[in-house]
Amino acid sequence: MTARVVTLTANPSLDRTLALPGPLVRGGVARLAPSSTEPGGKGVNVARAVAAAGGDVVTVLPAADDDPIVRALRELDLPMATVPIATPVRTNYTLAEPDGTTTKLNEPGAPLDDEARGALTIAMHQHAEGARWVVLSGSLPPGTPLDWYADLVRSLRDTGAKIAVDTSEAPLLALLDAGPDAAPDLLKPNSEELAQLSGVPEAHLTANRATALAAVDTLHARGVAEVLLTLGADGALLSGAEGVWAATPPRIAVRSTVGAGDCSLAGHLLADLAGGGPAERLRSAVAYGAASASLPGSAVPSPEQVAALDVEVATVRTEGLPSSTTAPPVTWSTTVPAAGRDVH
Numbered sequence: 001m002t003a004r005v006v007t008l009t010a011n012p013s014l015d016r017t018l019a020l021p022g023p024l025v026r027g028g029v030a031r032l033a034p035s036s037t038e039p040g041g042k043g044v045n046v047a048r049a050v051a052a053a054g055g056d057v058v059t060v061l062p063a064a065d066d067d068p069i070v071r072a073l074r075e076l077d078l079p080m081a082t083v084p085i086a087t088p089v090r091t092n093y094t095l096a097e098p099d100g101t102t103t104k105l106n107e108p109g110a111p112l113d114d115e116a117r118g119a120l121t122i123a124m125h126q127h128a129e130g131a132r133w134v135v136l137s138g139s140l141p142p143g144t145p146l147d148w149y150a151d152l153v154r155s156l157r158d159t160g161a162k163i164a165v166d167t168s169e170a171p172l173l174a175l176l177d178a179g180p181d182a183a184p185d186l187l188k189p190n191s192e193e194l195a196q197l198s199g200v201p202e203a204h205l206t207a208n209r210a211t212a213l214a215a216v217d218t219l220h221a222r223g224v225a226e227v228l229l230t231l232g233a234d235g236a237l238l239s240g241a242e243g244v245w246a247a248t249p250p251r252i253a254v255r256s257t258v259g260a261g262d263c264s265l266a267g268h269l270l271a272d273l274a275g276g277g278p279a280e281r282l283r284s285a286v287a288y289g290a291a292s293a294s295l296p297g298s299a300v301p302s303p304e305q306v307a308a309l310d311v312e313v314a315t316v317r318t319e320g321l322p323s324s325t326t327a328p329p330v331t332w333s334t335t336v337p338a339a340g341r342d343v344h
């Protein structure tokens with residue numbers, strides 16, 4: 001087995017960041033500073049962060065050879081495997097306000113037909129053979145069956161690679177409903193996604209750690225081995241067979257939270273590739289996420305920018321996972337939620 005990471009971005013994007021001169025005024029006219037465009041989509045961002053740290057990575061995506069995203073990825077020298085499609089890759093917009101508030105406007109994306117989906121599945125199998133990690137990230141494009149991620153998790157098991165998933169809404173619910181044989185080794189929800197999965201309001205999850213951990217335990221009960229719950233300005237939790245750890249992020253000036261969750265996932269994988277235990281994986285995840293949030297647009301941090309940040313990690317518990325019958329009930333909190341969360 002090599003230390004390779006293979007990412008799939010079924011719905012890639014060109015991320016266009018529009019830097020607003022002040023707070024967004026609905027119905028007004030904003031005079032923008034010059035805008036920037038970067039190749040994006042969650043799996044592409046994970047791959048860019050792994051590559052920036054010198055990791056062995058391949059990113060798999062649907063895009064025509066002359067699509068601007070392919071040209072941009074070539075310029076970055078990012079190893080990639082593309083499946084040609086007729087429709088151009090979507091453009092997603094970020095409205096970036098000077099105080100770091102980001103508003104995302106995501107297009108639906110280029111439809112993926114059965115043939116393209118089949119070709120992506122084959123490409124994933126080819127590259128995942130012998131790899132350490134496979135990452136399935138982001139939304140599914142129009143025309144994709146919602147249970148495709150579940151199918152991929154089941155079939156990619158044969159490659160021997162560990163499987164991480166970061167998605168939201170219907171594809172996330174379909175994955176967790178597909179049964180324990182489709183459960184990934186690592187799931188990276190944020191508080192909004194954990195709320196979608198657990199039915200517990202997001203404000204309760206961010207306000208009370210016991211509530212968040214009870215909701216995380218319901219994911220373990222459905223077969224997910226390790227959960228990296230990112231909570232934006234409130235840090236992150238890592239929960240798995242060895243126990244639960246909580247991290248407090250460093251103080252940073254937030255410039256853009258776009259891609260911070262992807263960089264957190266990359267930080268976890270990089271620490272795992274280096275042989276790090278759970279506390280170190282969480283520390284690296286939070287440092288990568290914070291470093292990314294301190295950069296504009298969906299820029300990924302260098303290892304030096306990450307190393308400059310201090311992250312506190314505390315052990316919450318060291319016993320193993322609860323079984324489906326012993327998962328604790330969700331407890332409700334009336335505490336006011338803490339501000340800040342990571343945005344996709």
Ligand SMILES: O=P(O)(O)OC[C@@]1(O)O[C@H](CO)[C@@H](O)[C@@H]1O
Pocket residue numbers: 011013015039040041042045092104106137138139140168258259260261262298343344
């Ligand atoms: O529409 P999706 O697939 O859910 O998310 C896509 C996206 O918002 O995610 C990345 C940030 O995490 C961006 O590069 C990209 O624009």
